Every structure is written in C-alpha cells, then in structure tokens.
Amino acid sequence: MYEFVIVAEIGRLTRVESLGINYGQVGNNLPPPETVMTLIRSLRVTKARIYDTNPDVLRAFASSGVELIVTVENDMLATLTDPQQALQWVNTRIKPYYPATRITGIAVGNEIFTDDDTSLTSYVVPAMVSVHAALVQLGLDSYIQVSSPTSLAVLQSSYPPSAGSFKPELTGVMTQFLAFLQSTGAPFWVNAYPYFAYKDDPTQISLDYVLSNPNNPGTDDPYTKLHYDNMLYAQVDAAIFAISRLGYGNLEVRVSETGWPSKGDPDEVGATPENAAAYNRNLLRRQLASQGTPLRPNVRLEVYVFALFNEDMKPGPTSERNYGWFRPDCTMAYSVGNKQWISKLGLLDACVVYSSTTRYQKSNINISWLKIYAAKLSSMEK
Numbered sequence: 001m002y003e004f005v006i007v008a009e010i011g012r013l014t015r016v017e018s019l020g021i022n023y024g025q026v027g028n029n030l031p032p033p034e035t036v037m038t039l040i041r042s043l044r045v046t047k048a049r050i051y052d053t054n055p056d057v058l059r060a061f062a063s064s065g066v067e068l069i070v071t072v073e074n075d076m077l078a079t080l081t082d083p084q085q086a087l088q089w090v091n092t093r094i095k096p097y098y099p100a101t102r103i104t105g106i107a108v109g110n111e112i113f114t115d116d117d118t119s120l121t122s123y124v125v126p127a128m129v130s131v132h133a134a135l136v137q138l139g140l141d142s143y144i145q146v147s148s149p150t151s152l153a154v155l156q157s158s159y160p161p162s163a164g165s166f167k168p169e170l171t172g173v174m175t176q177f178l179a180f181l182q183s184t185g186a187p188f189w190v191n192a193y194p195y196f197a198y199k200d201d202p203t204q205i206s207l208d209y210v211l212s213n214p215n216n217p218g219t220d221d222p223y224t225k226l227h228y229d230n231m232l233y234a235q236v237d238a239a240i241f242a243i244s245r246l247g248y249g250n251l252e253v254r255v256s257e258t259g260w261p262s263k264g265d266p267d268e269v270g271a272t273p274e275n276a277a278a279y280n281r282n283l284l285r286r287q288l289a290s291q292g293t294p295l296r297p298n299v300r301l302e303v304y305v306f307a308l309f310n311e312d313m314k315p316g317p318t319s320e321r322n323y324g325w326f327r328p329d330c331t332m333a334y335s336v337g338n339k340q341w342i343s344k345l346g347l348l349d350a351c352v353v354y355s356s357t358t359r360y361q362k363s364n365i366n367i368s369w370l371k372i373y374a375a376k377l378s379s380m381e382k
Helices: 033-043 055-060 074-080 083-093 118-137 168-184 194-200 207-211 231-245 273-288 339-345 369-381
Strands: 005-009 012-015 019-022 047-049 067-072 102-108 145-147 155-157 188-191 253-258 303-306 348-354 360-366
Touching (some): 033 055, 074 118, 083 118, 118 145, 145 168, 155 231, 231 253
Parallel strands (some): 019 303, 067 102, 188 253
16 A cells, blocks of 8 residues: 655645555565665655565664655464564564564454454454564654555445445454554555446446546435545545444544556456556546545544555456556656656656665666656646
C-alpha cells in the first residue's frame, strides 16, 4: 500500500503526506532490498508497508527516514496470542532494528476476517493485545501502532455508503477489534479495490466512476445527500458508517491497499495499462489536493498504493501478478504522459538494477510519472 515527495514545480519539491507504497516480495526475480531502497530514494518515498519482518529489508531501510509498517504473517497469529511469545517476537523482530529503521506500525495478519481459514478470526484480537503489551513493556507503544488490515468484504452492505454495515457473523469479533483500536489510538486499515467491483459488473458500473476520472457524474447517497465522484471514497465512507454503527465513529480509517492491475486474464475486464495509469494518476491528483472523503472532507485520507513491483510468484489470476508500478528491473510497468514532454522535462534518475549476470548496473529510468504529473499540474496552475 506511496508517500512521495514529488516535483510540484520545477526546482521545488513538495511532500504528499498521505500516500504510501506496499512493497510485496512474492517473486523470484525482484531486486534485492538495497536496490529497492535506491529506487525508493529516487522517488522520495517516505512511507512503505511490507508483508513480513524480513531482516534484509529492515536493515536496508535503516537510516533512510522511510516510515515502515511490518506484518505478522497469518500463520503466526495463534502463536502470538501467548504474551511471552509476543514479547519474544517483538524482541527479535522489532527491537533490534528500531529506531534506526522507522517502524511505525505492526499489521497483525492481513485480511484475516475474510480468510478461508475461519479459525484465524478468533486469534486476531488476542494476538494484537499481546503484541501491544510487548510494545508497552519495551517502551515502544508510543511510536508503533498495532492494527490489522481488513478486506472490504467484511461489509454486509456498502451501497449506498450510509448503508455500510458489517456482516452479522463478524459483529462480535469486530466489536472487540474496534474496541482495541480505540483504546490504543490505532487506525482501522481497509484494503479497498474499486477494480474488483468493476470487474464483477462492468455493464452496470461506470468505468469513469471507478477510475475517479474528472467530470464523471458520480452518484449521490440518497440518505446523506453526499455526492461521490469516485468509488474509493464511497467504499471508505461505507466502512466508516459500519464502524459507527458499532459505536466507534471516532476511529480514523486508512486505506492499507488500493490499486489497479495493468494486465489480466481474458475474463478480467478492465485490467489494462491505460486503466492502471488512469486510476493511479487520479489517485495522486486527489492526494495532491489533500482530499478527505465526502463524509470526512477535512480529514486527509491516508492511502497505501498496491504495489511497488509486479510479483511473478503470486497465485491466482494474471491480474494478481500485475499490480506493480515497476517491473523487477526498476523500469515503469506502464507509461503515463507524452514521451516528448517527459524528455523535455528531463525527469530522469539513476536506479541500480539487477542484471541477468547478477551484477549491478546503473540504468537511467523515469523517476516516476508521479513527478511528471505533479509538474504538469503545477505548470497548468501558473
């Protein structure tokens, strides 16, 4: 799930405070963490999330200033319900790297409440309690938050947003989960993908709406009268309404994953480079404007984009292996913008890439279409 410092105007850098990047590692051809850190530095990324506590990654991120969310793997949850095991886990997986590596969050599992293994559900909150208690014991709880990213599938209803509610069978565990988040000041993290909704019903759902394209008619919530011009904000507000229905309406909701695949199987409608570029370009545009959702317009929505790289070993349909903004050689997975204009701006940088001979070479690549798009916005506003 990027916080980019991007070019807002030629010669001046501006920080997009709420955009982060998910750095998945399910691939056999990905560059080593040191190379990834070079790429991240060239992009001025300052927030990232990983799906484990890989010591090589934690060491590579040391002294980088990048805020990092790490993850307790799903198969570790039962073990970490034991407070002593949780203390040992924090002592070996977190403490040796902090504060040199700016670990700011621990995700206890990922999408547990909708996992095929339903037995995991009962472990989430006890494991979170144990991990947080370990942080308290070590004096780290003021710096590192504990939460657990959920799938949007935890909702029984998400349309209209004001009808947002959790599935009845999850009400008990969700109430405990939300109570923990409120007591510790941690956010509710949700993985939200408008792409899935469009893929499942492309004839009824507007592509412009799910891509957040400007000037699309959008939709109005008939009860709140709030207007939505993109599905991501509608999904987030549905989650907020569901949380409020259980009495925890003051919790912050953050998007731990969102993205769009650049390639898919024949039945995966909409998985194209053009749509992936449009979705992420529009997401950046909204982040540049520090937007909140219609329900919380004055609270900037924190978003982590999925993902940094295409990951060739991910199971499932073709789309699962093609959410990356970058290929493993650190080149962009798809192009955005006019090439002549890109060249004219000269927004290029050096990235260390892993060669077929396992040697490192310098290769000029586009820093990011994010910088290009931001610079274009700036020039249009002058």
